[in-house]
Amino acid sequence: MTCKHLLLFALVLILFTGCSGASLVTAYSHTPDLEQASTDVVSEAEPAQALTVPAGPVKNAYLTIDDGPNSHFTGIYLDILKKYNAKATFVVVGSNIERNPEVFRRILDEGHSIANHTFSHDYKKIYASPEAFLEDLDRGNKSISAITGSEVKMFRAPGGASRLTSSFNGVLDSHGYKHLGWNVSSADSDPNGISSQQIIDNIKNGVIAVEKMEKSPIILIHDGTEINLGTDKPGTAVHNYIRSRESGVAALPEVIEFLLDRGYTLAGADENTPAAW
Numbered sequence: 001m002t003c004k005h006l007l008l009f010a011l012v013l014i015l016f017t018g019c020s021g022a023s024l025v026t027a028y029s030h031t032p033d034l035e036q037a038s039t040d041v042v043s044e045a046e047p048a049q050a051l052t053v054p055a056g057p058v059k060n061a062y063l064t065i066d067d068g069p070n071s072h073f074t075g076i077y078l079d080i081l082k083k084y085n086a087k088a089t090f091v092v093v094g095s096n097i098e099r100n101p102e103v104f105r106r107i108l109d110e111g112h113s114i115a116n117h118t119f120s121h122d123y124k125k126i127y128a129s130p131e132a133f134l135e136d137l138d139r140g141n142k143s144i145s146a147i148t149g150s151e152v153k154m155f156r157a158p159g160g161a162s163r164l165t166s167s168f169n170g171v172l173d174s175h176g177y178k179h180l181g182w183n184v185s186s187a188d189s190d191p192n193g194i195s196s197q198q199i200i201d202n203i204k205n206g207v208i209a210v211e212k213m214e215k216s217p218i219i220l221i222h223d224g225t226e227i228n229l230g231t232d233k234p235g236t237a238v239h240n241y242i243r244s245r246e247s248g249v250a251a252l253p254e255v256i257e258f259l260l261d262r263g264y265t266l267a268g269a270d271e272n273t274p275a276a277w
């Protein structure tokens with residue numbers, strides 16, 4: 001009995017030592033792989049694309065950036081988007097394309113989408129009649145096609161679709177134009193000015209609200225027309241306008257990170273983008 005117990009004890013001891021030894025070897029031999037894996041994670045974390053692959057079907061969010069190309073702010077927006085490998089839609093004004101063709105080329109070169117926002121963005125002129133609107137929109141398309149070689153049928157009415165009455169829509173539909181609306185507003189065109197935190201909060205709250213309606217977020221922000229840097233007195237409309245563009249630039253990284261964290265891919269809009277409403 002004693003002998004058997006001793007033998008059994010010796011066997012158990014050998015087995016345990018062997019397992020421990022094996023475990024140690026296994027753990028040690030895995031260490032370089034774990035280091036490699038963690039290195040891979042670090043290197044993949046650099047481009048944000050790695051974070052945009054959702055587990056389920058692709059969920060797109062659309063950043064739409066109105067009123068440029070702008071000689072100062074558009075480039076800053078493009079730098080931020082590039083850092084995250086995010087795509088957006090630049091809703092461009094023809095007269096600003098003619099002022100800043102190199103900025104427009106950069107938008108295209110970096111793979112973003114384009115929508116036509118008329119040539120003049122002059123409410124008095126474009127809303128005088130459906131024909132006046134169409135003429136200005138066609139002129140905007142000429143500015144676009146002079147650089148891209150083709151027109152775009154996706155457009156956004158300055159001030160939004162609510163300004164288009166049925167007679168306007170009838171004319172625009174018959175010419176194949178398709179309106180790009182929005183369902184999340186940053187409110188960055190508030191004439192009283194807006195802080196970056198307000199922009200972030202407006203977008204976060206708006207995205208959560210449209211998710212409840214099972215809509216893809218189409219977010220409205222502005223890179224602005226050619227009012228860039230200035231020394232206007234605080235409280236003036238120009239001062240507020242400039243500060244609001246600066247707020248937009250400051251808000252954008254957190255907005256993008258918020259969308260990526262929620263599993264969205266930041267995509268450029270096209271004619272197949274689901275309607276905002």
Ligand SMILES: [Zn+2]
Pocket residue numbers: 066067117121158159
């Ligand atoms: Zn506009």
